[in-house]
Amino acid sequence: MMCERCQEREAEVHIKQIINGEVKEYHLCRECAETMGLEGIDLFPHFNFDLSWENLLGSLFEPFAAKELRRPVRTEIKCQGCGLDYSTFQKTGKFGCPKCYESFRDYIKPLLRKIHGADRHRGSKPELSYIEKDATGDELEQLKKELKEAVEKEEYERAAKIRDRIRELTSKGDGSDGKA
């Protein structure tokens, strides 16, 4: 195989990279590879094990900002926990503290749907079992209160979720939910 840059020498350096899910291959001779700085291997790029925010950023915020939110973000919302404002989050893609999720709850659901195709957790929960068992009764009372409140405020989506949770709790019966 000939070097794809100079078409003169035999290609000896074969480089594969996966960028945004596509494999890019380069076949170069040693000289060209060196001139292109490809001999210094990019073993550890700036990205993490995780999805990179930069790839997502452009596409994520724009489409839903206008459509999905009834309330326009006129006054800047701030997290009650750490003071981070929503526009800073939009810029950096990083929350400031766990309470940010609560503070921006309605705004981030569309974002989560874009990233994950879902906005509700279905995996494991903190399961210090002794707390769970004792809490079930209290939690039920609390949920009933919240349900009433949600219905009064006509927050039907939230009400439906609370109802689901109540159903979950009451259907458990023996207190085990099958999975460890």
Place this chain on the structure above:
Amino acid sequence: MAKRDLLAHPIEWVKGKGSNSNIAVSSRIRLARNLSDFPFTHRCDHEKLYAIVDKVKQVILDSDLLKDSDVVEMDALDSLSRWVLVEKHLISPPFAGDGPGRVVIVDSKGVISIMVNEEDHLRIQVILSGLELNEVWRIAKKVEMTFEKLDYAFDSDFGYLTACPTNVGTGMRASVMVHIPALEMSKQIATLINECNRIGLTVRGTYGEGSDVLGSLYQISNQITLGLGEEELIDKVASAVRQIVTEEERARAVMKRKLDSSLDDRLWRAFGVMRYCRNISTREALELISLIKMGSDMEITPKLSVEDWNNLVLGVQPNHVQLYAGKELTPDERDVYRAAFLRERLKCIEPK
């Protein structure tokens, strides 16, 4: 604990004991967890970062599972040592950078590593060799529950809360490293990536997004973390990997059946170069190692055990080469020492 001890720490996955470890090199699960009473790491001051470290250390002292672990401050390590840990997959590349309050905890068997104050307060990671995601998950969950008393940030809608919305929910990334040279040679990687993406999996190079694919090693992992349970996500990754293993085996069988002199020559040539080279880059070394491993699996070139193979792959990495030389080296010097390392190792593998 002296830093050199951590570098010589046993690493379980290297031993190659797991199922299918010829092709599915290692299985890894990472869980992201945060403490509910603290801002995320990037918004913590010194005092808060060390408060988190203290809480974590206290849990370790009280834990039967973790009390024999090594607890190491990243700031106490020189840069070479940190990057050796990255190459061993014990810490992430960003964790090797600078910044206060970063601590890594590695259990005595080299199965569990916990990064404290990475992007999230806790990054719990478990790695075993082979396709063993279920066992890895069992261990990871056990470790995770050990720290539960620190009060994880959790929301009944969103699950475990993380600094970045791409990790929220389960906070879990399950990945398997696969060695698939035959699929590469038969030009099936693009299809594989498409198929994986279609079912919500990501394919990456050896050290994550954007890194080069070296030595035909790819990482298959779940893309999303929210909306599916951990077991469902794990099943997805595992069943994709099982298929990939089957496909790779099939491709190798085809290659072996119509083995021509050019492939035969390529495999033996790789063996010869590794045995006698005097100057070799990481990239070339990894390519040759991949070839002689496949040659060994196909019973063409001499037998190379999974453990020896893993040690070769680690040993030729830039920072491991410097560890081998016992000093810091320029890139050119590294290529010379890398060649010496390979010659030394290949001496013990005799052609019949």
